[in-house]
Amino acid sequence: MDKQFHKYLDDVLWWCPFKKLRYLIREYLKKIENIEKENKQIINHLNIITNKIFQENKNIAVIAVDGGFTDQIRTYVVAKSLEKFYNKKILFDISWYETDGMDYDKKYKRYFEFTNIFKDVEFNLANEDEIYLAKQSNHIDFWGDFINERAYKSLEYLNKEKISYLVGIMALTQTFVVREDKFKLEIPNIFKLLNYTDVLRLDKYFIPMLDEKNKEVYNNIINTKNTVACHIRRTDYIKFHYYVELNFDYYKRAFEIIENKINDKIKIFFFSDDLDWVNENIISNIKNIYDYEIVNINSNEKGCFDFYLISKCQYQIASSGNFCKVSYEFNEFYDKILITPENINQYNKK
Incomplete structure (x- = not known):
């Protein structure tokens, strides 16, 4: 607040008939002025610290x-x-x-x-x-x-x-x-x-890390034709506001879409955090129709290996969440297919 402001303030307060009120207004504005000065000092201090900490680059x-x-x-x-x-x-x-x-x-x-x-x-x-x-x-x-x-x-x-x-x-x-x-x-x-x-190459890091059980599944996947990774995430996402409840019909339709598009039989690899639900709702309905394998070898702490194994399949079927969708980004097959709750209606069955 400069001298000109204080002059205007005095001119205005001259019209105030109450001495105590004039005093209170001046004291209040002095406090505001002091706070303003302190804030400027803090900002200057932060700028000095910032320049010391981020010396080379501000971007x-x-x-x-x-x-x-x-x-x-x-x-x-x-x-x-x-x-x-x-x-x-x-x-x-x-x-x-x-x-x-x-x-x-x-x-x-x-x-x-x-x-x-x-x-x-x-x-x-x-x-x-x-x-x-x-x-x-x-x-x-x-x-x-x-x-x-x-x-x-x-x-x-x-x-x-x-x-x-x-x-x-x-x-x-x-x-x-x-x-x-x-x-x-x-x-x-x-x-x-x-x-x-372009950022990460999974094979470089994961192949040397595979234990015997994961290596066995890996070999089954890469040596099998028309592999489908079906990822079913349920436990923690059920309570999340954007969770989409998917029943057997969704997965059945996804299997059929892939078979119709490639005009050949498929083998399905199941990955899930709720295998009881998978066995009860999906396996019981497909066990005499599709070749399949349930991958149940990795705990929550080793979920990254499921991520890698999903990426090695030729086709992916995702549930809610991004686990399978991101794994698909590392799928190197030229004719790869990703089916999600969001895009399944875009596919027209033959």
């Missing part, structure tokens, strides 16, 4: 990582895309695995597995100071922005050369989001995303 994105193995892969692919197309220097915040680290119904632990598997990839962690300053500088929540139809605004912020803290960047791999009121929102295709296989 930095600190990315919050959460979720299971699939989400870690999606986050990394978006991060490398930001690096390539938006010239961002990337740092990662994995503190969620210490502060929360659970699935949606708080039953299963989620582990940060990414660097244990992809040991030689660049994955630089942000320290506490970098995380704090990035949050203060430019905090972007993509899930929140996309659900509230502010996608373009979020990407405008991304283009700014400033230190940013990014939450929910997995939304940038989606074609839609579903709000809690079940309303489906399309996500505009305005973010440049690298191909998954």
Whole structure:
């Protein structure tokens, strides 16, 4: 507040007949002025600290990582895309695995597995100071922005050369989001995303890690014609607002679509977190019709091996969630097919 402002203030207060009120107004404005000075000092101090911490580059994105193995892969692919197309220097915040680290119904632990598997990839962690300053500088929540139809605004912020803290960047791999009121929102295709296989090659890392049981399933898959990975996720997603309840009819139709498209018999490999439901609702109806194998060798902690085995099948059938959909991105068959609850109606049976 400059001298001119105080002069105007005195002129206005001259008309106030109450001395005590004039005094209170002046004291109140002095406090505001002091707060303004303190805020400027804090901002200047933060700028000094920021310049010391981020000396080399101000175009930095600190990315919050959460979720299971699939989400870690999606986050990394978006991060490398930001690096390539938006010239961002990337740092990662994995503190969620210490502060929360659970699935949606708080039953299963989620582990940060990414660097244990992809040991030689660049994955630089942000320290506490970098995380704090990035949050203060430019905090972007993509899930929140996309659900509230502010996608373009979020990407405008991304283009700014400033230190940013990014939450929910997995939304940038989606074609839609579903709000809690079940309303489906399309996500505009305005973010440049690298191909998954341009960023990571699964064979390089997984083949040396396969134990005997996983190696046996792997060999069965690669030595069998017309393999179909059918992934059925139920447990924690049943309580989630965008979960789609799928019955036998969905899977039956998916099997038929693939057989009709390739005009040949298929072998189905089942992967699920609820095998009792699979046996009762699917196997009992197909055991005399299709050749199949139930893959029941990997615990929650070893789910990444299911992810890899799914990717080696020629065709994929997904349920709710992104586990199978992301695995499909690593499918290298030229005639691959992915069937999901969202796209199954696009297929016309012959």
